[in-house]
Amino acid sequence: MTHRFDTGARRVFAGLLLAFAIAPAAQAHKASDAYLTLRMDGDLIEQRLDIALRDLDRDLALDADDNGELRWGEVRGRWPEIERLADAGVQLAAEGRECHVVARAAPQIDEHTDGRYAVLQRSWRCNGPVGAVSVDYRLFQRSDATHRGMARVIGGAQLGDGQSAVLEPGAAPRRFVLGAGQPHAASQHAPSSFLGFVAEGAHHIAIGLDHVLFLVTLLMVAVWRRSGGAWVPRDGVGPVLGETLRLVTAFTAAHSITLGLAAFGVLSPPSRWVESLIAASVLIAALDNLWPFVPGPRWTMAACFGLVHGFGFAGPLQDLGLQRGALAMPLLGFNLGVELGQLAIVALLLPVAFVLRDGRFYRQGVVRLGSLAIAGTAAVWVVERGLDLNLMP
Amino acid sequence: MNAIHLTAIVMLSLGAGTSLAAPRTPANDDEIVQRLPYRLDATARAQRAQLASRPQQLSLALDTARQAIDRARRHGDPRELGLAQAALAPWWSLPAPPPAVRLLRATILQSQHAFDASLKDLDVLARGAPDIPVALQAQAGLTRASVLQVTGRLAEAGEACGHLQAAPFTALGAPLALAARACSAELQSLQGRPREAEAALALLARDAHADTWLALVRAELAERRGDDTAAEARWREALTGGGDIYTRAAHADWLLDRHREAEVLKRLTPLDDEIDALLLRRAIALHRVHDPAAPAAAQTLQARFDAAMQRGETTHAREQARLALDVQGRAAAALVLAQANWAQQKEPADALLLLRAALAAGQPDAAEPVRRLVRQRGWSDVRLAALDRSLQP
Numbered sequence: 076m077t078h079r080f081d082t083g084a085r086r087v088f089a090g091l092l093l094a095f096a097i098a099p100a101a102q103a104h105k106a107s108d109a110y111l112t113l114r115m116d117g118d119l120i121e122q123r124l125d126i127a128l129r130d131l132d133r134d135l136a137l138d139a140d141d142n143g144e145l146r147w148g149e150v151r152g153r154w155p156e157i158e159r160l161a162d163a164g165v166q167l168a169a170e171g172r173e174c175h176v177v178a179r180a181a182p183q184i185d186e187h188t189d190g191r192y193a194v195l196q197r198s199w200r201c202n203g204p205v206g207a208v209s210v211d212y213r214l215f216q217r218s219d220a221t222h223r224g225m226a227r228v229i230g231g232a233q234l235g236d237g238q239s240a241v242l243e244p245g246a247a248p249r250r251f252v253l254g255a256g257q258p259h260a261a262s263q264h265a266p267s268s269f270l271g272f273v274a275e276g277a278h279h280i281a282i283g284l285d286h287v288l289f290l291v292t293l294l295m296v297a298v299w300r301r302s303g304g305a306w307v308p309r310d311g312v313g314p315v316l317g318e319t320l321r322l323v324t325a326f327t328a329a330h331s332i333t334l335g336l337a338a339f340g341v342l343s344p345p346s347r348w349v350e351s352l353i354a355a356s357v358l359i360a361a362l363d364n365l366w367p368f369v370p371g372p373r374w375t376m377a378a379c380f381g382l383v384h385g386f387g388f389a390g391p392l393q394d395l396g397l398q399r400g401a402l403a404m405p406l407l408g409f410n411l412g413v414e415l416g417q418l419a420i421v422a423l424l425l426p427v428a429f430v431l432r433d434g435r436f437y438r439q440g441v442v443r444l445g446s447l448a449i450a451g452t453a454a455v456w457v458v459e460r461g462l463d464l465n466l467m468p
Numbered sequence: 469m470n471a472i473h474l475t476a477i478v479m480l481s482l483g484a485g486t487s488l489a490a491p492r493t494p495a496n497d498d499e500i501v502q503r504l505p506y507r508l509d510a511t512a513r514a515q516r517a518q519l520a521s522r523p524q525q526l527s528l529a530l531d532t533a534r535q536a537i538d539r540a541r542r543h544g545d546p547r548e549l550g551l552a553q554a555a556l557a558p559w560w561s562l563p564a565p566p567p568a569v570r571l572l573r574a575t576i577l578q579s580q581h582a583f584d585a586s587l588k589d590l591d592v593l594a595r596g597a598p599d600i601p602v603a604l605q606a607q608a609g610l611t612r613a614s615v616l617q618v619t620g621r622l623a624e625a626g627e628a629c630g631h632l633q634a635a636p637f638t639a640l641g642a643p644l645a646l647a648a649r650a651c652s653a654e655l656q657s658l659q660g661r662p663r664e665a666e667a668a669l670a671l672l673a674r675d676a677h678a679d680t681w682l683a684l685v686r687a688e689l690a691e692r693r694g695d696d697t698a699a700e701a702r703w704r705e706a707l708t709g710g711g712d713i714y715t716r717a718a719h720a721d722w723l724l725d726r727h728r729e730a731e732v733l734k735r736l737t738p739l740d741d742e743i744d745a746l747l748l749r750r751a752i753a754l755h756r757v758h759d760p761a762a763p764a765a766a767q768t769l770q771a772r773f774d775a776a777m778q779r780g781e782t783t784h785a786r787e788q789a790r791l792a793l794d795v796q797g798r799a800a801a802a803l804v805l806a807q808a809n810w811a812q813q814k815e816p817a818d819a820l821l822l823l824r825a826a827l828a829a830g831q832p833d834a835a836e837p838v839r840r841l842v843r844q845r846g847w848s849d850v851r852l853a854a855l856d857r858s859l860q861p
Contacts, residue, residue, distance in 0.1 A: 105776040106546040125491075128502040130547075136513065143504050148497030183491035184501055188772040191502045194491035217520065220557065221550030221580075223779045241779055 105189060107222040109214055111165060111242070114229045115253060120174065120199040120208065124161050125185055125192040131157055134218055147184075150193065154182045161195050164214030165224070168248070171275060173283075173387070174201035175350065176463060203282045209250040216244035269408045276412020279388065280420075285353050285456065286384055288449050290417060292360040293322050293377055294424050295442050298432035301367055306442075308432045315429055318373070323417060325374040329381025330388060331410055337389030338406050347460060349386040354456035356380035361450035364442055388413060506543045519555060526566060529555045533572050540579065544713050544743050549576050567593060567600045571608050578615050581783045581812055587615055594628065602636050606644055609637075613651050617658075620814025622845060626655040646676050650685055657689050658816070660846030665689060680706050684715050691722055692816060694850035713743055720749035721817075725851075729753040741765070744772055748787050755795045766795045785809035789821055799828035810838065816849050823855040832859050 107130050114121040128145055132138050137153055138145045150157075158179075167174070180196035208228070215222040224242035230253040240249055280286055297318045299306040309315050336342045360376065363369045369376050388409070431437035494501060508516070512535060519525070519532050533552040540548035553576055559565040560573065574589035593600060593608035600608075609632045616625035629651035631637075637644060650672055657665030669686050676682055687702035703719050711719070716735065723732045732753040740746040747769055754762035773788050786809045793802035803825040810822050819838045826835035839859065842852055 105772065105779065105781060106550055108775070108779055129504055129507075132502075132504055132507055133551075138504055138507060141507075141510075143507060144500045145502040145504055146497060147494040147499045147501050150501060151497065181493055183493050185491040188768070188775040196491075217557075218516075218554055219547060219550035220553035220560070221546070225778055239778075 107215065107219050108187075109164075109222070109224050110187070110192070111210070111212075111224050111226045112229065113167070113208060113210075113227070113251070115205055115208065116230075117204045118172075118201045120167065120169065120201065120205060122165075122167065122195075122197050122199065124165055124195045125187065126157070126161065126195070126214070127187070127189065128184070128191050128193055129189075130215060130219070130222070131160070131193060134160065134215065150184070151182050157182075157193055158195060161214070164212070164216075164244075166211040166213075167199065168209045168211070169199070169201050169205040170207040170209065170250075171278060171282075172201035172203050172205055173346070173350070174199040174205075175347070175460065177459075202284065205253070207250060207252040209248040210242065211248040212242040212246070213244050269404055272405045272408025273412040273415065276388075276409040276414075277416040277419075278412070279409075280413050280416025283387070285357055285453075286387070287420060288453070289353070289357045289360060289380065289384065290326070290420050291424065292357060292364060292446065292449055293326075293373065294319065294421060295428060295445060296364050296373075297322055297425070298428045304367055306364075306367065306438075312429070315425070315432075319421060319425060321372075321374040322377045323421060325378040326381040326384070327414060327417070329378040330385030330413070333382045333385030334388045334410060335385075335406060337386050342386075343389075344386055347463070349383060351457060351460040352383045353380075353387050354453050354460050356383055358450055358453035358457055361446045361453060364446040365450070506539065506545065516551075516555075524558055526559075526569075529558070530568050530572065537572065537575060537579075544745075546579075549579055552576055564592075567597075567604055571604055571611075574608070575611060578611065583615055583619050583812070587612065587619075590615065594631075603640060606632060606637050606640055610647060610651065613655075617655065618813050618815055620841070620845075622655055622659055626652060626659070629655060646672060646679075646682075650682055654685050654689065657692070658845075658847055660848050662689060662693050662848050666693070678705070678708065680708055680711070680715070683708075684718070687722075688718065692849040692851070696726075713745060716740075717745040717749055720746070720753075724749065724752055724756075727756075729756050733757070733759075741768070744769065744784065744787055748790055751791065752794045762795070766791065770796075782808065782812075786813065786818065786821065789825060793821070793825050793828060799825060799830075803829040803831060803834055807834065814841070816847065816852065819847070820849075820851055820855065823852065823859065827855065827859060832861070835859050 107127060109127070109130075110123075110125040112121075112123040114123075128137070128150065131150075132145060135153060135156055137149050139149050176197050177200040178198040180194075183194040183196070184191050185194045186192075210224075210226060212224045212226075214224060222244055224244070226240045226242050226249065228238050228240075228251040238251060240251075242249055296306055298309055298315050300309050300314070300318070301307075309318065333342070359369065360380070363376070428437070428441075431441065515528070515532055515535070519528050522528060532555040536548045536552035536555065540546065540552070552572065553560060556565075556569055556572060559569045562569075564570075565573065570589045570593055574586045574593070577583075577586035577589070590608050590612035593605060594612050596605050609628055613625045613628035613632075616622070616628060629648050632644065632648035633652070637648070650669060653665040653668040653672070656662075656668070666686070666689055669682065669689065673679065673682050673686065683702050683705035687699050687706050690696075690699035690702055699722065703722060706715050707719060710716075720732045720736060723729075723735075732749060736746050736750045736753070738750075740750065747765060751762065751765035751769055754765055769787075769791055773784050773791070776784055785805050789802045789805035789809055792798040792805060803822075806818075806822040806825040810818055819842055822838050823835045826832055839856055841847075842849075842856070
């Protein structure tokens with residue numbers, strides 16, 4: 076038995092130098108684990124994280140009266156701190172998607188083999204079906220070197236048992252791919268070629284409804300100009316193309332700046348604020364179509380809000396798990412993809428708008444109704460994203 | 469442990485997994501959700517906070533780690549080893565850390581059954597460079613002897629103990645001399661000279677009054693010699709003041725060998741169930757007396773082993789094999805586990821376990837490596853001798 080000599084040795088050296096001994100091999104239970112389960116179903120991710128109460132007490136001193144008995148009230152009262160610790164310890168990134176927490180379950184506990192655990196459940200909604208998710212696990216990285224995260228990723232109700240992994244705090248993010256029927260581990264992260272990043276960027280525009288709606292809102296009235304608080308059609312192709320060029324250039328230049336700043340880690344505003352502001356930008360642009368109230372030429376608005384949208388583009392680029400040192404190529408490719416996506420929207424929309432710009436149908440049916448619908452949608456987004464609610468199905 | 473054994477163990481523990489039972493919200497704030505009898509006290513918390521702000525301060529880190537290791541030994545909680553390792557994080561991966569860090573690293577590693585890595589560090593310390601304090605060398609020597617003994621390298625272990633009885637260690641006085649001589653005597657007893665060893669230990673015991681550790685060494689020797697009367701008396705001495713986890717478990721084994729289940733159940737109560745080693749002995753006793761609580765105890769134990777396996781831990785093979793062999797009646801599985809355990813640890817208890825499992829599984833050939841080693845090294849143990857006879861073709 077390993078500890079016998081050491082028990083002797085402890086007595087030997089008490090008072091001499093070393094007041095320590097070896098742990099007996101007879102151990103009370105296993106070392107520390109947390110249990111992470113991700114249930115992925117289309118654009119929804121259900122996350123469950125079980126953290127041992129004894130571990131939480133070590134880091135957060137939950138047992139306020141220090142009587143060695145943790146009461147539920149002592150846990151429940153500190154739940155926001157437990158949530159924060161969990162948020163910092165487990166970071167999810169759905170590849171090519173932006174996800175928001177749309178629901179959090181009430182504080183709960185569950186039983187595991189070495190005691191009770193706090194159960195934190197939340198639902199994420201992403202802006203499209205999730206094909207791959209990476210988990211950056213850092214729980215208790217500084218306090219317990221033998222802590223591990225027991226991860227299980229389950230891909231949708233129709234799929235198999237899913238995949239398990241033992242996550243070491245502070246190791247590289249672990250990526251899970253939902254493949255043919257089952258998620259499987261993958262070591263490759265981002266696309267490797269320039270064209271791959273271009274495709275990612277274009278894809279992001281195509282699925283990012285908020286970006287598309289903002290562009291559509293601006294372009295709808297690019298065939299018009301303001302005159303005394305009202306919209307009047309522009310004369311001829313030249314002025315229309317000029318306005319479109321100004322809008323797209325201003326938006327592009329602005330979002331390129333913030334995308335670059337965010338990608339290189341210079342600025343990283345909280346995503347909830349970014350997403351809320353993006354929603355607000357769509358709302359303001361749509362209202363401005365209905366009742367022009369934003370002063371100055373339209374391209375200044377495109378530039379201002381372009382700054383916000385750039386931070387929004389940075390999220391999915393970061394989710395690709397890139398190295399900070401090798402960002403130039405992906406950044407350029409991704410941005411080019413975004414531009415190509417925008418140009419495609421311009422090419423689809425502008426000719427129709429140009430032809431119809433004088434008619435009553437365009438004014439009432441397209442711009443008025445369209446802007447109203449967009450404003451309504453954007454208003455719901457603002458509330459949802461700002462307050463972390465889930466209003467739309 | 470080799471890969472085949474590891475795979476075998478993992479296969480045997482199939483069905484392990486995160487139990488995703490329904491979590492619940494306690495109805496009452498006063499409900500006790502977790503007992504924390506060994507939660508960190510204010511002093512330990514203050515020290516950890518101090519270290520968190522100055523993680524590079526060596527003396528603070530060493531002291532924090534030592535206290536965690538000491539708690540791990542007293543409470544049998546392996547989490548504390550993770551805390552100790554985390555405290556030593558700045559030096560943990562260095563090829564040549566300061567000697568005091570190296571000693572603690574070796575201590576933690578051997579507690580996690582990483583015997584080879586532990587010995588590497590202990591070998592360096594035992595070589596005795598001038599910058600290593602003599603007391604630290606002595607502690608390293610004792611720890612090294614115990615690791616060598618556990619891994620079956622008895623001759624080297626004996627040398628290590630002998631080394632500690634000469635200069636410069638004699639200057640450290642009587643306490644070290646006692647530990648070193650007892651260590652030598654025990655190794656002598658394992659290598660065919662039990663009578664001389666017992667005489668030497670009796671002499672030491674006369675000088676060191678009421679030393680429970682020495683009583684434990686002598687109780688185990690009496691057990692190997694088949695001297696029940698002496699063993700009974702020595703166990704009583706060793707358990708003065710309650711006894712530590714190892715002593716209580718070893719004593720329970722001695723009682724179980726004599727079919728004194730009622731006494732085991734008197735000494736080990738449900739209050740001890742948190743400690744795997746004690747619950748195992750209680751489960752065996754309950755099973756033997758056909759107590760209705762036996763299946764539940766076995767299930768709890770199995771669930772704990774499964775949870776440990778899930779995180780890749782293989783330090784429970786000895787206890788797992790006992791559960792399979794003595795409670796679950798799964799002789800074949802027990803044999804695989806006993807073999808995996810034998811690859812790690814080679815103490816008389818490990819040899820005994822493998823021989824019993826081979827006999828129960830009807831695979832006497834599997835016992836051959838152990839029988840050969842026992843004969844070669846001249847281990848003297850009446851229990852092994854009896855099994856050896858029953859295995860004779």
